[in-house]
Amino acid sequence: MTRCGVTLSTMFDRVEPAPADPILGLTEAFRADDNPNKVNLGVGVFRDDTGVTPALECTKRAEARLLERAAERSYLPITGSPAYGEAVRKLLLRPTHAAIGRTVTAHSPGGTGGLRVAADLIHALQPGTTIWFSTPTWANHPKIFGAAGLECRNYKYYNKAKHGVDFEAMKSDLSAAGPKDVVVFHASCHNPTGFDPSSDQWRELAELRAERGFGVLFDAAYQGLGDGFDEDAAAIRLFAEHDAPMFIASSFSKNFSLYNERVGAISFVGKDRTHADNVFGHLKRSIRHNYSNPPRHGGAVVIEVLGDAELTRLWKSEVSEMRSHLHELRGGLVAALRSSGASRDFSFIGDQKGMFSFTGLTADEVQRLREEFSIYIVNSGRINVAGLNSKNMSYVVSSIKTVVG
Ligand code: LMR
Secondary structure, three states, X not given: OEEOOEEOOOOOOOOOOOOOOOOHHHHHHHHHOOOOOOEEOOOOOOOOOOOOOOOOHHHHHHHHHHHXXXXXXXXXXXXXXXXHHHHHHHHHHOOOOOOHHHEEEEEEOHHHHHHHXXXXXHHHHOOOOEEEEEEOOOOHHHHHHHHOOOEEEEEXXXXXXXXXXXXXXXXXXXXXXXXXXXXXXXXXOOOOOOOOOOHHHHHHHHHHHHHHOOEEEEEEOOOOOOXXXXXXXXXXXXXXXXXOOEEEEEEOOOOOOOHHHOOXXXXXXXXXXXXXXXXXXXXXXXXXXHOOOOOOHHHHHHHHHHOOHHHHHHHHHHHHHHHHHHHHHHHHHHHHHHHOOOOOOOHHHHHOOOXXXXXXXXXXXXXXXXXXXXXEOOOOOXXXXXXXXXXXXXXXXXXXXXXXX
């Protein structure tokens, strides 16, 4: 900018390029790649065997009904429709759970939106709270909570050599968390490793929580895609039996295939109803200061499906098909890697659950796969199993064999 012949600098004169997002940035690079054999195993999005992310039949039927009813166009309440909140709570906790009456839920734009408003709320109520994440965790977790001003710490979770949860190390690290801290757990289908604690280990963690008094936030983005709806929510239900407060950030992106509708939720389980209502009031403020109120369509679809027994049955069977598809792909990948003669044993991939597999591929191997074969994988070696299909499986497997030897 010049004034009276003098060049004035402005605050944005010298802006360095921002780093690409470690997950969504891969999709941008994938789109720009003109290799006809390219494969995107980056972002966690379900795809069928033709490589398409399908609209579920239950949501198509629900949308047809909604269209007919020509919905009201005014704003939703700050926390979304109460019917949506109720549907979310029932699915996460089950209708008869003792904690349901002391749980409140707000519709958020995706699970990510729920995490961010929870982070802002935690910071507003207790500035600088320390929040603990597993090593590794979803790459966006520390970014979201760090951006809200919270202190991020890590607890050990994955044992690379043994390919599983390093439970003793996890417990030992979490023994340092106290009543002013919040610990983030992945409810099921741990992202990125695909390894969850066992039921006995969850019980021990619940005891540790009672002993140490730390707050808990469950991230539940994959309910139904691991072992089943109830199994994948078992840890949440167990922790909710105690009257210690906890948050649950949940998402219908994956299990309703409603990715682009941004349909998620943030729930809070309080000590009692009054406690839950008081926190809900602050949650409202956090939402109002972020995005005011949620979009309507995705939530309306979910209410329509979950409010109708026949559509709910259809939904559950469609999710069960997705789960079986992931399971088959995982088994197929392990078998194909074995018969490729690859020098490395990948059989542990068969023990993982959900959409992701932590392959153990190194950052250098990931880079070679991208540069030489146009196969896009997150730098940590995480792959989206659903990005595989009967057409690209042998190409992916022979490329992996080439880079690992
Ligand atoms: C993922 O981990 O790939 C998904 O949760 C999508 C995302 O936003 O990162």
